[in-house]
Amino acid sequence: MRRLVLAALPVLVASMLGFSDAPAADATPVLHAQVAAGEQPPVELDTDSGVRLSPDAPIAWSMTASCNPWASVIRQGANHWGGGRLVERAGGVPVRCQTSYITNCGVPRAVGCNYGGRSIALMPNGTRSPGVLAAHEFGHFWYGHSQGCASWNNVMGTPMCN
DSSP: OOOEEEOSSSOOEEEOOOOTTSOOTTOOOOSOOEEOTTOOOSSOOOSSOSOOOOTTSOEEEEEOGGGGGGHHHHHHHHHTTOTTTEEEOTTSEEEEEOSSOBOSSSSSSEEEEEOTTSOEEEOGGGSSOHHHHHHHHHHTTTOOOBSSOBBTTBTTBSSBOO
16 A cells, blocks of 8 residues: 655655555654665655654663564664663564665665654664664654764764765
8 A cells, every 4th residue: 555645845755565564554654764875865854753752751662573683783772862761671662674675764765764653664784883773763753864974973864874
């Protein structure tokens, strides 16, 4: 099933595909994506992601089995946000991993996507810095993108430049 989502400025069209490993069809993605190295998104995709949660409220998340090979770097990404902001707990926001590009997050070849705080998809093998990728997607619970390449000093940067 395809559904078009239009955002105000800039006007952005994102398609959602109903694959079994994708979030439920009603889970509208935050209109951003962390794109692959060497690629630029056609526009700054999320000047206002709509998922601004209180920085003081802890968010529970859980890792699916698909992320087991990258578990330590994903936890490193979560820990980037400090102590009690993110708590790994069964039943929390699911974080799933895949080894192919994420195609239902507003750009054709994303390596990460936060679906409005309902789930997170990561392609850890699509970057040399999967911990930064995880930190970036977790960061979308509170923040939009910043300018420049994503790194440990600028985790909300886009795109992944290495």
